[in-house]
Amino acid sequence: QKEVEQNSGPLSVPEGAIASLNCTYSDRGSQSFFWYRQYSGKSPELIMFIYSNGDKEDGRFTAQLNKASQYVSLLIRDSQPSDSATYLCAASNFGNEKLTFGTGTRLTIIP
């Protein structure tokens, strides 16, 4: 059974600070990792994907992957109130396979 685990939160971060979201996965065969943002009542919105060990940066977002530790993280710099949402971590094997999601971490940015 493939599992993706996230701390459900809520995680509260002051505006302008760095928000750090974490995720672990159980299946060593997982190769691709994704972070989605989900506002209440809306669909998941893709933010970042990462395939290789190390860091990947895109604007205010940095995804980090450590396959040896089976650990994925998302850093959000200069947090804004609009970043308040639930962040979903997902994993898949290569080749257009299904996504396995975690339960999500609810992030609140405090003005």
Added chain:
Amino acid sequence: EPEVTQTPSHQVTQMGQEVILRCVPISNHLYFYWYRQILGQKVEFLVSFYNNEISEKSEIFDDQFSVERPDGSNFTLKIRSTKLEDSAMYFCASPNTSGESDTQYFGPGTRLTVL
């Protein structure tokens, strides 16, 4: 971001009735997925569809569920006899066409309420 569309946005039905949920994925891609999310729970995989055939399905996707491609662009998810526990958001997802074949983009979802 590439756009996936779904209709209806909200479907209310009586237990035991059939429902058909529709999706138009990103054009010209062979892969297609259906997921569901029960309120307050995680997003769960239902079925993947490749080149007009089911490529994988989950334990949730039992005989009450079916997926079809009635024409070249639309996909449907049919639930033959709905149960109360089928109440959920149903999302279709599609990879984009720019070569990032592992990245799935989600449609806005259909909220299914079974009474």
